[in-house]
Amino acid sequence: MPISDPDKLISKADKLTKLSLTRWSADWRNATLLYEEAANLFRVAKKNEKAKEAFEKASKGQEMLSSPWDAAKHMESAAALAKELGYWNEVTDFYRRASELYMECGRPQPASDALAKGARALEDAMPEAAVQLYNDASAILEEDGKEQMAFDLYRAATSVYIKLEKYSDAASSLLQLGLAADKCNATNSQCKAYLGAIIIYLHAHDFKQAEKCYNDCSQVDAFLRSDQNRCASKLLSAYTEGDIEEIKRVVQSSTVSNLDHVVIKLARKLPTGDVSALKTDAGKEEEEPLDENDLT
Amino acid sequence: MEKSKASAVALNAELRRTKARLLEEVPKLQRLAIKKVKGLSTEELAARNDLVLALPDRIQAIPDGSSAALNQTGGWGTSAPRTEIKFDSDGQFDNEYFQESETSSQFRQEYEMRKMKQDQGLSMISEGLGTLKNMAHDMNEELDRQVPLMDEIDTKVDKATSDLKNTNVRLKDTVNQLRSSRNFCIDIVLLIIILGIAAYLYKFMFHMATPSQQNSGHLHLHPIDTFLV
Numbered sequence: 001m002p003i004s005d006p007d008k009l010i011s012k013a014d015k016l017t018k019l020s021l022t023r024w025s026a027d028w029r030n031a032t033l034l035y036e037e038a039a040n041l042f043r044v045a046k047k048n049e050k051a052k053e054a055f056e057k058a059s060k061g062q063e064m065l066s067s068p069w070d071a072a073k074h075m076e077s078a079a080a081l082a083k084e085l086g087y088w089n090e091v092t093d094f095y096r097r098a099s100e101l102y103m104e105c106g107r108p109q110p111a112s113d114a115l116a117k118g119a120r121a122l123e124d125a126m127p128e129a130a131v132q133l134y135n136d137a138s139a140i141l142e143e144d145g146k147e148q149m150a151f152d153l154y155r156a157a158t159s160v161y162i163k164l165e166k167y168s169d170a171a172s173s174l175l176q177l178g179l180a181a182d183k184c185n186a187t188n189s190q191c192k193a194y195l196g197a198i199i200i201y202l203h204a205h206d207f208k209q210a211e212k213c214y215n216d217c218s219q220v221d222a223f224l225r226s227d228q229n230r231c232a233s234k235l236l237s238a239y240t241e242g243d244i245e246e247i248k249r250v251v252q253s254s255t256v257s258n259l260d261h262v263v264i265k266l267a268r269k270l271p272t273g274d275v276s277a278l279k280t281d282a283g284k285e286e287e288e289p290l291d292e293n294d295l296t
Numbered sequence: 297m298e299k300s301k302a303s304a305v306a307l308n309a310e311l312r313r314t315k316a317r318l319l320e321e322v323p324k325l326q327r328l329a330i331k332k333v334k335g336l337s338t339e340e341l342a343a344r345n346d347l348v349l350a351l352p353d354r355i356q357a358i359p360d361g362s363s364a365a366l367n368q369t370g371g372w373g374t375s376a377p378r379t380e381i382k383f384d385s386d387g388q389f390d391n392e393y394f395q396e397s398e399t400s401s402q403f404r405q406e407y408e409m410r411k412m413k414q415d416q417g418l419s420m421i422s423e424g425l426g427t428l429k430n431m432a433h434d435m436n437e438e439l440d441r442q443v444p445l446m447d448e449i450d451t452k453v454d455k456a457t458s459d460l461k462n463t464n465v466r467l468k469d470t471v472n473q474l475r476s477s478r479n480f481c482i483d484i485v486l487l488i489i490i491l492g493i494a495a496y497l498y499k500f501m502f503h504m505a506t507p508s509q510q511n512s513g514h515l516h517l518h519p520i521d522t523f524l525v
Contacts, residue, residue, distance in 0.1 A: 148437075149441070184440065188430070188433035188436075254430075255426070258427070
């Protein structure tokens with residue numbers, strides 16, 4: 001095409017697609033070609049706004065031509081440009097649409113990749129939406145039976161939750177990671193996930209939850225035999241005794257340093273709150289049964 | 297200090313070995329001493345006998361470091377007085393005792409320090425090993441993750457190659473259909489001959505047209521220029 005002005009291309013393509021008296025059916029094929037060209041030229045010229053629109057229209061054209069793969073690809077490009085422009089809502093919409101189109105093609109992996117890219121783009125601006133996208137992406141992968149890929153997504157979701165200080169959600173996503181790892185026999189990741197969950201609960205002062213979590217995880221054979229189990233039991237016993245030095249020593253150990261960055265940061269901040277209060281609680285619980293025994 | 301102690305220990309061990317050997321020889325010597333040898337006076341014989349009897353005592357009296365240590369650890373040793381072991385003199389015993397304890401306490405200190413250093417080194421090694429173990433586990437999982445992907449790639453590439461082979465065969469059939477290969481070669485050869493004749497004629501014509509040109513190099517250029525224009 002000798003015309004190199006992208007605006008002209010866009011207007012030409014619009015004319016091709018707009019239905020009017022002289023045109024009974026829209027010529028999507030040529031229009032899509034023109035849209036694609038215009039979009040590329042805009043992108044090179046760094047006119048992001050126009051490029052984004054051009055990509056949107058190109059994607060629509062490809063949809064009309066019933067090639068969802070190309071449509072999805074254009075949607076992704078549009079979404080990347082929207083990210084540059086900072087239109088966060090549009091970013092979510094575009095990436096979701098792209099993921100749907102990929103699912104239409106029957107390719108769940110690029111679908112979840114698209115959602116993951118969207119989530120990463122939104123991490124700073126809209127963390128709740130980001131975490132939503134991460135969860136959806138992991139759900140797609142789990143349906144497809146490819147849990148291995150989901151590990152990274154769970155870890156990213158956990159870090160976003162921790163940033164939002166939603167510790168129980170963070171711990172639950174780590175536990176989901178553990179579940180996925182269990183299905184793939186990835187014992188190391190599984191044990192690390194469980195240890196991370198216990199640390200998060202401890203950081204949130206929720207000692208009972210941490211103990212419950214530890215008991216649950218001990219049911220799992222792989223965890224029981226692992227280094228991380230020993231580390232967790234040391235940590236919990238240090239907590240029950242209220243021994244701050246011991247806690248600090250356990251946290252400095254190499255087992256904890258092999259975990260995820262955000263979890264390590266939380267662990268270094270342990271012990272939070274009043275460790276001695278936990279100790280007296282544990283002591284009081286022991287006394288009550290004794291009293292009953294005395295009465296009888 | 298260390299060299300002297302190690303060498304002292306070695307020397308002591310050597311001493312003890314020699315003493316044991318000598319003690320073995322002593323009974324033989326005793327028997328020999330009692331025998332009457334030609335040209336030997338009775339006094340000398342008695343003297344030799346006495347010497348031989350005194351020999352074992354003197355051998356035992358050589359200090360080889362085992363006697364004082366025995367006494368130091370003496371609590372649980374059987375305290376039945378052993379007549380073979382005699383000290384050089386009881387008075388000097390105290391000094392020797394202190395001397396030994398100084399060196400041995402230094403030795404013990406060094407031993408403790410070395411043990412500590414070893415422990416430090418070993419803990420560093422164990423940390424490194426822990427990191428290695430973690431990395432190895434992660435690599436294992438990553439490879440497990442990649443295996444199904446590789447299988448997929450394998451199937452896709454196989455499909456692509458079979459498609460390509462199919463297409464190749466069909467192309468070959470089509471080309472053969474148009475013109476069988478033998479005739480094709482003949483076509484090419486004839487074409488080349490015709491082009492050669494045409495070029496020759498071209499050259500010949502321009503050579504005729506511009507006879508004044510002496511330089512054959514220019515001859516080649518000019519016809520081409522005129523041809524382009």
